Amino acid sequence: MNAPLKLGLKQRYSLLTSGLDWTPSYQPFEKIYPYAEFEGIKIHDWSKWEDPFRLTMDAYWKFQAEKERKLYAVLDSFAQNNGQMNLSDVRYVNALKLFLTGVSPLEYQAHRGFAHVGRHVPGVGPRIAAQMQSLDELRHVQTQVHTLSHYNKFFDGFSEFRHMHDRVWYLSVPKSFFDDARTAGPFEYFIAIGFAFEYVLTNLLFVPFMSGAAYNGDLATVTFGFSAQSDESRHMTLGIEVIKFLLEQDPGNLPIVQKWVDKWFWRGHRVLGLVAMMMDYMLPKKIMSWREAWEIYFTEAGGSLFEDLARYGLKVPKYADVATAEADHLSHQNWATFYQYCHAAGFHTWLPSAEEMDWLSEKYPTTFDKYYRPRFEMWAEMEKEGKRFYNNALPQLCSVCQIPMVYTEHGDHGATSFRVSDYKGEKYHTCSDGCKDIFDGEPEKYSQAWLPVHQIFQGNCGGAGLEDVLKWYKLNLGADNLQQAGSPDQKLWDEWMAAKDKVAG
Amino acid sequence: MSVVALDKQYADKVEIRDRLENFHGNQVVYVHWEDHLMFCAALAFPLPPGMPFGALVKEILPTYYGMHPDFAKIDWSKVRWMIDGIETSPRLEASLQDNGVGHKSIIRFWTPGLDGYKHSRS
Numbered sequence: 325m326n327a328p329l330k331l332g333l334k335q336r337y338s339l340l341t342s343g344l345d346w347t348p349s350y351q352p353f354e355k356i357y358p359y360a361e362f363e364g365i366k367i368h369d370w371s372k373w374e375d376p377f378r379l380t381m382d383a384y385w386k387f388q389a390e391k392e393r394k395l396y397a398v399l400d401s402f403a404q405n406n407g408q409m410n411l412s413d414v415r416y417v418n419a420l421k422l423f424l425t426g427v428s429p430l431e432y433q434a435h436r437g438f439a440h441v442g443r444h445v446p447g448v449g450p451r452i453a454a455q456m457q458s459l460d461e462l463r464h465v466q467t468q469v470h471t472l473s474h475y476n477k478f479f480d481g482f483s484e485f486r487h488m489h490d491r492v493w494y495l496s497v498p499k500s501f502f503d504d505a506r507t508a509g510p511f512e513y514f515i516a517i518g519f520a521f522e523y524v525l526t527n528l529l530f531v532p533f534m535s536g537a538a539y540n541g542d543l544a545t546v547t548f549g550f551s552a553q554s555d556e557s558r559h560m561t562l563g564i565e566v567i568k569f570l571l572e573q574d575p576g577n578l579p580i581v582q583k584w585v586d587k588w589f590w591r592g593h594r595v596l597g598l599v600a601m602m603m604d605y606m607l608p609k610k611i612m613s614w615r616e617a618w619e620i621y622f623t624e625a626g627g628s629l630f631e632d633l634a635r636y637g638l639k640v641p642k643y644a645d646v647a648t649a650e651a652d653h654l655s656h657q658n659w660a661t662f663y664q665y666c667h668a669a670g671f672h673t674w675l676p677s678a679e680e681m682d683w684l685s686e687k688y689p690t691t692f693d694k695y696y697r698p699r700f701e702m703w704a705e706m707e708k709e710g711k712r713f714y715n716n717a718l719p720q721l722c723s724v725c726q727i728p729m730v731y732t733e734h735g736d737h738g739a740t741s742f743r744v745s746d747y748k749g750e751k752y753h754t755c756s757d758g759c760k761d762i763f764d765g766e767p768e769k770y771s772q773a774w775l776p777v778h779q780i781f782q783g784n785c786g787g788a789g790l791e792d793v794l795k796w797y798k799l800n801l802g803a804d805n806l807q808q809a810g811s812p813d814q815k816l817w818d819e820w821m822a823a824k825d826k827v828a829g
Numbered sequence: 830m831s832v833v834a835l836d837k838q839y840a841d842k843v844e845i846r847d848r849l850e851n852f853h854g855n856q857v858v859y860v861h862w863e864d865h866l867m868f869c870a871a872l873a874f875p876l877p878p879g880m881p882f883g884a885l886v887k888e889i890l891p892t893y894y895g896m897h898p899d900f901a902k903i904d905w906s907k908v909r910w911m912i913d914g915i916e917t918s919p920r921l922e923a924s925l926q927d928n929g930v931g932h933k934s935i936i937r938f939w940t941p942g943l944d945g946y947k948h949s950r951s
């Protein structure tokens with residue numbers, strides 16, 4: 325009797341990839357890989373690529389299917405047990421709205437980006453890895469939408485997440501970040517998303533959301549986080565392999581890669597400001613402060629990463645020191661922005677309570693009492709007088725990160741940081757040296773920005789009045805937006821809690 | 830420096846969305862009250878270039894900044910103005926344009942003695 329032929333993983337992987345890198349004879353190489361060279365990256369030998377996973381397609385499907393089964397079992401029981409009623413507080417749900425409208429659509433963008441790279445990079449190993457990552461990212465958006473759809477049965481602000489992502493002013497921040505990456509060449513995309521975002525910054529996105537979920541009783545979100553975790557470690561490994569490979573292949577690649585690392589570190593840092601305010605202001609039960617997370621995941625982890633990469637000549641991203649100094653201000657400045665513009669936001673805001681302010685003073689001893697506590701106290705007084713402050717004019721936006729120009733001068737945090745560039749006789753405003761450098765590096769690209777405020781003025785967003793624009797956003801006035809207090813979400817929650825108390829007697 | 834693009838003609842195909850012609854006769858003007866960060870960023874307005882500078886001061890600023898307790902205390906004769914990085918004394922009766930305010934110009938102003946709620950610059 326013959327035993328069935330069993331191949332080792334290594335052999336199966338080499339069978340999977342062998343022959344995929346044939347030399348074309350009917351068509352010239354550059355017609356098959358039109359994106360391979362214009363960025364100036366030189367690769368001499370693709371066979372030097374060592375795939376760290378050697379994951380075959382059949383093994384991939386098996387792992388993923390197993391994870392899906394576990395996830396959906398948890399989601400079913402969460403729904404059956406009305407898991408939403410065990411949240412720490414209803415305010416927490418706003419963090420999920422921000423995640424679904426701002427982050428989940430990026431998973432889809434990542435899916436498309438990696439599909440493109442997986443087609444256009446000439447090396448077999450990275451091509452397969454990019455295709456698997458592309459499938460992972462599609463799975464991430466799906467599982468996130470499925471998980472959060474349960475909240476959509478009860479709470480406002482979830483149902484039009486996809487539509488909102490393409491239109492709402494602050495969602496142009498994450499959207500334009502990914503649009504920028506996907507319209508770059510395949511190597512820049514790899515560095516932007518694979519290295520800068522997935523490797524350097526991803527822990528600052530996922531750990532806060534997933535631990536935030538765990539601390540606040542959201543078992544469903546914790547579970548999709550776990551389900552994605554093993555994928556993420558693969559993505560991180562791909563990111564680090566790509567950067568090392570590029571740097572090893574040709575010394576001329578270093579300045580190009582350094583420019584991308586500088587750019588995408590800064591862009592990623594700006595997008596993560598949304599996470600900063602989520603951690604410090606939106607979680608009813610806090611995990612740690614943004615400042616502490618930045619210390620652990622960027623200063624320490626990033627520090628040793630860049631020490632390791634120094635042997636290739638790569639330096640710590642430009643303005644990393646500025647980003648670190650800004651960690652004392654970022655969350656406060658962002659929350660203050662949403663507080664005054666939450667009539668045009670798809671989630672609710674509130675002022676921090678006295679205990680929360682004390683926590684913030686303790687976590688931010690050099691900045692909170694000096695700059696931000698007075699601002700919140702002033703607004704609390706105005707609320708008491710029935711004059712809750714809404715900013716009724718539209719803000720100036722940064723031409724690169726598209727965030728309102730709310731950030732302050734490095735060294736003078738009472739003064740707004742203004743930068744301006746001139747391109748073909750037009751002025752382009754940016755919020756920081758980091759964003760200005762990016763603009764000046766490729767003014768042709770950023771001068772085309774679709775800036776939400778200017779688009780409203782041009783009449784391209786449903787009309788001139790707030791109500792017209794909200795309709796165009798599909799944002800339900802009086803339910804999705806405004807204060808947490810008095811919202812339908814709050815009312816429903818209060819009813820649930822009152823009923824719970826009754827049962828408990 | 831210039832864009833790295835597959836298409837050699839990329840720069841010629843750029844479509845600038847913020848061109849003056851797209852604003853129906855208005856130009857975008859940014860205004861910023863220094864040391865009052867209760868207003869998180871400079872404010873953006875679409876304004877006719879021929880509008881007198883005085884109309885900006887008398888009509889627009891009170892509408893959007895008036896809720897701040899410092900606003901009523903402003904001594905307008907002492908206000909310091911800066912347009913696109915240059916200190917100037919605008920003529921109130923002259924138009925925005927004649928005062929050097931162009932498309933996407935920024936007007937910053939300082940109100941001496943007033944530095945926000947409890948001197949916090951908010």
Ligand SMILES: [Fe+2]
Nearest residue numbers: 431460461464
């Ligand atoms: Fe993902």
Ligand SMILES: [Fe+2]
Nearest residue numbers: 522555556559
């Ligand atoms: Fe990922």
Ligand SMILES: [Zn+2]
Nearest residue numbers: 722725755759
């Ligand atoms: Zn910016």
